[in-house]
Amino acid sequence: MASEQRKVAMTGNEAVANALRQIDPDVVAAYPITPQTDIVQYFSQFVSDGQVKTEFVTVESEHSAMSATVGASAAGARAMTATSSQGLALMWEMLHIASSYRLPIVMPVVNRALSGPINIHCDHSDTMGSLTTGWIQIYSESAQEAYDNVIQAVRIAEHPDVLLPVMVCQDGFITSHGIENLEILADEDVKQFVGEYKPSNYLLNIKEPVTFGPLALQDYYTEFKVQQAEAMANAKKVILEVAEEYAKLSGRKYGLFEGYRLDDAERVIVVLSSTAGTTKAVVDELRSKGQKVGLLKPRVIRPFPAEELVDALSGAKAVAVMDRAETFSTQGGQIFTELRAAFYYAKERPLMRNYIFGLGGRDTTTREIHKVFSDLENDLERGHVEKLVTHLDVRE
Amino acid sequence: MTGLKGYKDIPIGGVITEAGNSVQYKTGDWRSMRPDWIPEGCVHCLMCWVFCPEAAIKVENGKMTGIDYDHCKGCGICARECPRKEKALRMVRES
Ligand code: SF4
Numbered sequence: 179m180a181s182e183q184r185k186v187a188m189t190g191n192e193a194v195a196n197a198l199r200q201i202d203p204d205v206v207a208a209y210p211i212t213p214q215t216d217i218v219q220y221f222s223q224f225v226s227d228g229q230v231k232t233e234f235v236t237v238e239s240e241h242s243a244m245s246a247t248v249g250a251s252a253a254g255a256r257a258m259t260a261t262s263s264q265g266l267a268l269m270w271e272m273l274h275i276a277s278s279y280r281l282p283i284v285m286p287v288v289n290r291a292l293s294g295p296i297n298i299h300c301d302h303s304d305t306m307g308s309l310t311t312g313w314i315q316i317y318s319e320s321a322q323e324a325y326d327n328v329i330q331a332v333r334i335a336e337h338p339d340v341l342l343p344v345m346v347c348q349d350g351f352i353t354s355h356g357i358e359n360l361e362i363l364a365d366e367d368v369k370q371f372v373g374e375y376k377p378s379n380y381l382l383n384i385k386e387p388v389t390f391g392p393l394a395l396q397d398y399y400t401e402f403k404v405q406q407a408e409a410m411a412n413a414k415k416v417i418l419e420v421a422e423e424y425a426k427l428s429g430r431k432y433g434l435f436e437g438y439r440l441d442d443a444e445r446v447i448v449v450l451s452s453t454a455g456t457t458k459a460v461v462d463e464l465r466s467k468g469q470k471v472g473l474l475k476p477r478v479i480r481p482f483p484a485e486e487l488v489d490a491l492s493g494a495k496a497v498a499v500m501d502r503a504e505t506f507s508t509q510g511g512q513i514f515t516e517l518r519a520a521f522y523y524a525k526e527r528p529l530m531r532n533y534i535f536g537l538g539g540r541d542t543t544t545r546e547i548h549k550v551f552s553d554l555e556n557d558l559e560r561g562h563v564e565k566l567v568t569h570l571d572v573r574e
Numbered sequence: 575m576t577g578l579k580g581y582k583d584i585p586i587g588g589v590i591t592e593a594g595n596s597v598q599y600k601t602g603d604w605r606s607m608r609p610d611w612i613p614e615g616c617v618h619c620l621m622c623w624v625f626c627p628e629a630a631i632k633v634e635n636g637k638m639t640g641i642d643y644d645h646c647k648g649c650g651i652c653a654r655e656c657p658r659k660e661k662a663l664r665m666v667r668e669s
């Protein structure tokens with residue numbers, strides 16, 4: 179039986195740092211200066227205060243942070259790090275090493291814009307740029323979700339059918355620095371939920387010596403990539419199983435996505451993270467006026483839950499996908515492109531258009547969300563979309 | 575590419591689970607030049623054995639006995655270090 183949860187007021191970063199404290203990983207390697215967030219600052223305090231047993235390694239760059247985390251994980255440790263923005267960009271090479279070695283590293287990421295121009299505020303260009311690195315990606319709307327997702331991520335990553343690293347994303351400043359009320363589990367419940375990490379092959383097992391990082395050329399490289407792709411496909415089921423178990427412990431339910439007033443919705447906005455909260459307010463307002471609108475908030479983007487999203491949107495007539503990062507493909511953002519492709523073989527295809535929004539932290543308020551819903555209404559009257567890709571709230 | 579294992583039969587993440595299995599990795603076909611050993615000229619000083627980066631010099635009872643061409647990659651270090659030079663070890667083009 180789970181102990182009572184504690185109601186606390188915390189920023190998203192504090193909430194995630196507390197999740198890390200409760201997980202008490204063996205090793206945390208992190209770059210301690212900007213673009214790092216105060217997740218590791220709070221965590222270093224826990225280390226100094228003796229609240230965790232973690233070996234805390236401060237390194238000279240994020241490339242080194244990920245390298246040290248990879249090394250620790252390969253050695254057999256439960257290893258974590260955290261980053262944001264340029265830091266994630268600097269890790270890029272090592273992200274592939276982590277996923278290809280099949281190391282279950284969990285990394286909270288605070289989504290912030292990539293330079294240039296120099297910007298420190300929220301958008302998703304950092305993690306959207308790492309979609310092809312073989313990491314599972316989970317997005318959080320609130321501090322509560324970020325906290326819950328980090329704890330679940332440990333179990334997802336370490337599941338024998340998965341063994342892939344996981345990024346747990348939250349919106350920079352909006353969530354990471356905004357204080358909210360949330361519930362945190364008792365320390366012993368988290369400890370029990372994540373359990374002890376038991377790697378099967380690891381470097382410090384001197385009884386069965388192994389080597390990581392082989393050469394695999396034309397003969398075997400493809401086979402290793404297929405293994406990774408299969409693990410990613412397995413992750414969908416594992417994410418749902420872990421969510422179910424977590425719901426029993428916490429009372430909070432998670433899926434591959436969240437549908438909000440979606441059942442009979444004709445006009446739907448698809449958007450990740452904190453903007454989903456803003457959209458919920460607009461949905462409620464328009465629903466009170468009798469308008470059939472809804473929200474679909476993807477939680478998991480890698481693996482991309484194509485069938486589930488198509489199924490959830492099967493009743494919709496017009497869909498606006500909102501991406502908080504440019505791809506410069508001129509064909510829209512990443513979520514839009516993937517969701518639109520997922521509909522290719524669907525019997526019923528809603529009108530679908532894309533908005534690139536909130537770049538570099540530009541505020542997206544209920545006003546902009548109202549505009550998107552009204553654009554969808556006009557599209558329905560017109561019978562086709564007015565414009566495939568729109569940059570929302572731009573001065574000409 | 576025959577005789578290779580499928581993706582379900584290889585350790586995940588490319589982890590090498592057997593120690594010392596690099597012997598299975600034949601580097602001999604990288605060669606464009608091969609060392610040719612002339613036993614009559616050899617004084618068995620084993621300088622070639624000391625310097626060979628591939629452990630491709632075969633030695634028995636303290637005597638040089640030949641070259642393991644499965645693993646010799648033809649770098650020529652042995653021939654360069656051999657004090658007897660052309661009399662004991664010379665590099666010849668692979669046919
Ligand atoms: S270095 Fe030359 S002389 Fe010495 S053992 Fe080798 S082949 Fe013989």
Ligand code: SF4
Pocket residue numbers: 608609625626627628629630631641645646647648649650651652653
């Ligand atoms: S050519 Fe190079 S690899 Fe071959 S035996 Fe000589 S030193 Fe060793």
